[in-house]
Amino acid sequence: MNAFRGELRQIGVIRSPYREQKDAPSQGRHARDESTLEVFKEYESALRDIEQCSHLIILYWQDKANRTTLQTRTPWGPEIHGVFATRSPNRPNPIGLCVVELLERNGPLLKVRGMDALDCSPLIDIKPYSPQIDSVHDARIGWHKKRDLKPE
Amino acid sequence: MNAFRGELRQIGVIRSPYREQKDAPSQGRHARDESTLEVFKEYESALRDIEQCSHLIILYWQDKANRTTLQTRTPWGPEIHGVFATRSPNRPNPIGLCVVELLERNGPLLKVRGMDALDCSPLIDIKPYSPQIDSVHDARIGWHKKRDLKPE
Numbered sequence: 001m002n003a004f005r006g007e008l009r010q011i012g013v014i015r016s017p018y019r020e021q022k023d024a025p026s027q028g029r030h031a032r033d034e035s036t037l038e039v040f041k042e043y044e045s046a047l048r049d050i051e052q053c054s055h056l057i058i059l060y061w062q063d064k065a066n067r068t069t070l071q072t073r074t075p076w077g078p079e080i081h082g083v084f085a086t087r088s089p090n091r092p093n094p095i096g097l098c099v100v101e102l103l104e105r106n107g108p109l110l111k112v113r114g115m116d117a118l119d120c121s122p123l124i125d126i127k128p129y130s131p132q133i134d135s136v137h138d139a140r141i142g143w144h145k146k147r148d149l150k151p152e
Numbered sequence: 153m154n155a156f157r158g159e160l161r162q163i164g165v166i167r168s169p170y171r172e173q174k175d176a177p178s179q180g181r182h183a184r185d186e187s188t189l190e191v192f193k194e195y196e197s198a199l200r201d202i203e204q205c206s207h208l209i210i211l212y213w214q215d216k217a218n219r220t221t222l223q224t225r226t227p228w229g230p231e232i233h234g235v236f237a238t239r240s241p242n243r244p245n246p247i248g249l250c251v252v253e254l255l256e257r258n259g260p261l262l263k264v265r266g267m268d269a270l271d272c273s274p275l276i277d278i279k280p281y282s283p284q285i286d287s288v289h290d291a292r293i294g295w296h297k298k299r300d301l302k303p304e
Contacts, residue, residue: 043244049294059211070195082202085202127249
């Protein structure tokens, strides 16, 4: 078990309008702001056909996060939850996950809508969003006060 | 940029019925098999309230993957795509992502349905699935032959 070496490689950088945590939405999904994913030259060929995807799953590194936090409050109430039951950036592996709309590709630059990452966050992975495997419209989070909100 | 140190910590291990790649479904989402996520004792408190979540997003490490692959074929056809336009495990950061149904929690053990991870894969992160931010029923992947399949 101690043999595990999960060393991430930065594949690019996120250019976003959010300089500090207080500027960023707690979830990017419904924000109208645009961000640009700048994929490093050495990984550009891995983008082939990406423009055929309407939506992407973006994994990025939340380098301001506290990795020792195991329980936390959320913006939705005073209760304490385990971080694995929340989307808090503070968690043992602070990998941010956003589902974004791909607006435009220009070579290694992807203009997207729906990111909540801070400007200059390291980009880790890009995956095509597939409704067949990624969309579960009736999932529930019991503690979440807004669980009855309709998805868009 | 070179200052980036994204070192992952293993938070647990996945017990699955798939010993080798040939045994595993290419996507776990619609498989009926059950897997067990075994969260290490030191991270167990981060699971508080997890049993209130019907579905989870699981991030795990695909330790058999080839990290130098930038373009690949898929099970859906002979065409070559960039790995960022596919869900291939072979990619610069081989983080697997599965949306699973949480069937049962027993302390640090989570019984789930929908994983495609091989047995003994390192567990990296657990997030609650929120339909408000994670479900996009009309997303499209142009190259995907089965794009007209209806989601469940």
